[in-house]
Amino acid sequence: MPELPEVEMVRRYVEERCVGRTITKVKILDEAILDRLLPSQFVSSVRCRAVRGISRHGKQLFLDLASTLMTVHLGMTGDLIILKGRKKLPKHARAVFALDDGTRLVYDDPRKFGAIGITSSFADFAEEHRLGPDALEISKKEFILRAQKSHRAIKSVLLDQHIVAGVGNLYADESLYQSRINPLTASDDLSEEERGRIWVEIRHVLNASIDVSTDFQELPGSFLLHSRVVGSPCHRCNGLLQSMRVGGRTTVFCPICQESR
């Protein structure tokens, strides 16, 4: 499911349906998704609490339960869905929160890479996980500065949540494609102009995806995400899209307009 735009869609979905509701019952179906705490500890800190709001930082969600924050990370395959009435749970439901309007908020996650937990404040959580600034909040100046501090491939830098939070594999590729920069370029070898261009494209790409509710088919053909298929023609030149491994992740790019150096 989730990079920043997908997580933002989930945030809006939950905000619309759960804010103002009270959690009446909690059922943990698989305690492996709890972030270093026992089901009993978790349940006692969220049960009977009203949901005051939901915020997002990078790919991380925070449900404001007044005296505590419930943290939700969707991992690779996590999702939050609201069930009305007696509908049956999805196959990989890991936690169920009954709400006072009769609906149920369900955390579903086949691969169980996600995590649910509690924290006292966003600052504590960000500190503990050393999260960088949110990709849509970070200033151009700050991004340029942070990206200059690493000698790693720029692709790996974009994926590093400690540097900037929210960009994942697909949007990193898209941002570099739009910037016409080779993913292997050492981050500190990029000019200030190039790093600035990447900052612009990250915002452009994330916002464009949110604008189409992360339906890639709705993105213009000039987006890699519209048809991210190796061997298909680059929208800008005669090149054919290629893939390679960067930092252990599959990376799709155009070898012509994202020439290496």
Next chain:
DNA sequence: GAGTATGTTATATG
């Protein structure tokens, strides 16, 4: 069966 998957982090290495 092999390979791959929108993520994070513990562990290894230099």
Next chain:
DNA sequence: GCATATAACATACT
């Protein structure tokens, strides 16, 4: 200790 690279986690799908 630091920066970086890689393995591991669990499941589904091609």
